[in-house]
Amino acid sequence: MTKWKYLLLWAVCAVFSPTSVAVERIITLSPHLTEWIYSLGLEDKLVGVSAFSDYPAEASEKPVVADYQGVDFTALMALEPDLVLAWGGGNKPQDITRLKSLGIPVFISQPDTLDAIASEILEVARLAGADEQSQTLVHQYRTQLAKIQQQYQHKPVVKVFYYMWSQPLMTIGKAAWANKFLTTCGAQSIFNDSPIDYPQVSVKQVLLRQPQLLVAASDQSMQTLENFWAPHRPVIQAPLIQANVNALHRFTLRIADAIETLCHDIDSYRQQEQK
Structure with a gap:
């Protein structure tokens, strides 16, 4: 997928509802974000994860595209994600900046309260088209x-x-x-x-x-x-x-x-x- 296609996808997502443009290939750059995808039942769309994504156990079988040294951009781009979930408190700022410069839609997670976890999961679910699942999880x-x-x-x-x-x-x-x-x-x-x-x-x-x-x-x-x-x-x-x-x-x-x-x-x- 070219840079211009990424830009077009991001623009469309900003205007229309998540159901208008289906997100099919998700990459997570932190273990907690990987777990969110499994909680939302979207694991079939998860094509790449960060190191230490070990919960649930099957997450460890996904291709690893990032670790403490940073993002492996060659591996990440080869997986052609249409949504990347990054951790503002853990991923390198320069890596996040580079992802954005490539035109890849990026959600940055940085929860600073217990309730922020819920709010961010709702936002990820909206982007990925899993609103119904998220409402029940977050309410509980x-x-x-x-x-x-x-x-x-x-x-x-x-x-x-x-x-x-x-x-x-x-x-x-x-x-x-x-x-x-x-x-x-x-x-x-x-x-x-x-x-x-x-x-x-x-x-x-x-x-x-x-x-x-x-x-x-x-x-x-x-x-x-x-x-x-x-x-x-x-x-x-x-x-x-x-x-x-x-x-x-x-x-x-x-x-x-x-x-x-x-x-x-x-x-x-x-x-x-x-x-």
Whole structure:
């Protein structure tokens, strides 16, 4: 497909409804965007994905056209996409600019709130002609989040140490993504005063702040996670719980279930403290 055909397609899409021009070949440049396409039932139109597009499992069988080094434009163009979904927070700005210069219709995803996930999925569905599927999915997602928020909004705040890695020990500041769902659960990071979103801290700093709860956003085994804190247990008594990092830090509909589980685990701590 030539550059001029891409430009014509984009112009038509801007004027007419998505059903006027059928999108048949979609490429996603982030794992969360790949998952959106499967959620919308459009996987048959998905011709290329980014590295680490591993959910659902069959997504890993799709041709990979991008990774941390950037977009493989030769591979991407060979697949002749008529819609590319890019991640504003993950793909290189120069790659997105180049895609636009080629005349390829590009949707840029950059959700900064939990509800923005829903809004962006609706927009992708509109572009790809999957409005009916998206309305049901988004309604269920928003209803679930509203129920969780209502359940925990008046609970006592729990001070937590939320971390993604232990070497180096990396946590979250006030503006970090994880605070979107910790706030929903009635929890607060002990490093909310950090001037950066993802500060590296020492164990000593954690011990000095004495969190009520340790939250490991990790797919390591609980035994491995416990072993890290074992030498410090004479000084810190905070229980350790595990958060589903793959769901919580990937902007997809699965985040609602992961938040519900995390909130339940945090609330279990509250109930234990009240006894």
